[in-house]
Structures are given as structure tokens and as C-alpha cells.
Amino acid sequence: MNTIIFKNSDEACKKASDMICSVVKEKNDALLGLATGGTMENVYKYIVEEYKNKKVDFKSIRTINLDEYVGLNGDHPQSYRKYMDDRFFNHVNILKENTYVPVTTGDINKELLRIKDIIDGNKGADVQLLGVGINGHIAFNEPCDRLNASVSVVDLDEGTIKANSRYFSSIDEVPKKAVSLGIGDILKAKKIILLAFGCEKANAIRELLKNDFITTKVPCTFLKAHNDVTVIIDEALSKEL
Ligand code: GLP
Secondary structure (H helix, E strand, O other), X not given: OEEEEEOOHHHHHHHHHHHHHHHHHHOOOOEEEEOXXXXXXXXXXXXXXXXXXXXXXXXXXXXXXXXXXXXXXXXXXXXHHHHHHHHOHHHOOOOHHHEEOOOOOOOHHHHHHHHHHHHHHOOOOOEEEEOOOOOOXXXXXXXXXXXXXXXXXXXXXXXXXXXXXXXXXXXXXXXXXXXXXXHHHHHOOOOEEEEEOOHHHHHHHHHHHXXXXXXXXXXXXXXXXXXXXXXXXXXHHHOOO
16 A cells, blocks of 8 residues: 655546546546545646646546435535536536436446446546545445445444534534445546545544454555555644544
8 A cells, every 4th residue: 555645635636637637648538436535635626727728638537426415416515526527527528428427316236236347347437536434435335344345335323424414504414324336436546545634534544554354344444455455644633643
């Protein structure tokens, strides 16, 4: 596992953007595995900047997002589809039909099959961006006795609902379920870039970097089974390890 520590999250996001843009330059029809959350906002800001400087071209690029809240349609302000459109897709020359964020308002079983086809059709994403929850979740794979290998509908942890309630007007509005790629889907990616900033993520990152266990109680530890993972953190977090 390759770990890179940056003075601040902004520099870290620039590095992640550079890594994603290199994949786009190498493979013009790459499948990018994308993530949402506060951590990723500046990654997309820098990718869009690269596009505006004519350094990257998205016209044949395809994307798949890790997760979506069940029941939020694409124009809900807190849906991950809207997050992606607002921060990334609407600002580059990507074809909307090549951007895939789980649709969770219709026939979900059909949707799970479609997502599985996209991932398996490409034998996993060419690069997967990942954030991590305070409890170590990746995508919405929450600490549990067993984790899903493939995309499925999952229950959100109470801690995750509380953490994500900062984006909603009240905690009661946070959906309790999500569609999430499974751990196996994530591990199929050819390359994984995980970003985590701030001391509140230290427990999860310590379990990933400082011991040899893989445990369903801290889902990000499954990344130890992959041979091309870059963990990008800031100094504030690294001081707590
Ligand atoms: C959310 C998302 C995750 C994300 C994580 C961290 O619940 N499902 O994919 O990595 O929480 O979010 P943030 O970057 O806002 O801390």
C-alpha cells in the first residue's frame, strides 16, 4: 500500500485529480469509479480545471458511482446524481448517458443487475476513487458481521446517518437505506485511490495502515487484499496515527 501525506487536503485533492487525469489520458474510454462526500469536492474542482485548461478530454469516458441513497431522485439536492452533475459532469464534455449513478426510485432489482453488468463488462473500474466513513465504511458498506461482495441495498449505520445529516435540514430526512457497490466490486478496480482527511478518520485509517488484520468491523481494511492502493491523507490525520 502506497501512502502519501500532504500538508493539507487541498494539495491532496490536487494529487488525486492528477492521478485520475492520468488514467483518462492513458485510456480514452476508461471506466472511472467515482465517490461523493465532502472529501471529494476539491478533487472534482481540480479535474474540471484540467478540462478547462484542455489537458483532458471526457468525450468517451464512462463513470460509475459507488452509491446512492434509496428513494432520492436525481434532482433531489442531496442525491449523489445531483452532487456529481453539479460538481463534475455539467462542467466537462462527458456524455450524460455514459455517467452512471445508481437510480433508486424505480425497480431496484433491475437496477442492481444493470450496475453489475457495467462493472463486470469492464472487469472492474479502471480507477476507483474512495472516501471513508468515520467508522471505516467504504461506499456504504457499513461495519457488520458480514459484508456484501456485490452491489446491493444496504442499511445505513446510525453513525453514518448522523454524520451525513449535516447536508439535510433534519436527521429525519436522511434516507435509512442506500444502493452500494459491494466490497468485491470495489476490489475489482485496477487501481484504487483512497482519500481521508482530519483526525476524525484516524481510527479507520489506523486499522488500514497500522496492523495486518482484515475485518468486517472496519470495512476499509479489505483494501489490504488489493495490490494497487494509494492512500492519500493530510498531516492532521497522519499526526493521530
Ligand atoms: C458517505 C459516502 C462515502 C464517503 C463517506 C465520507 O457516507 N457514502 O462514499 O466516502 O461518507 O464522506 P465525507 O467525505 O463527507 O467525510
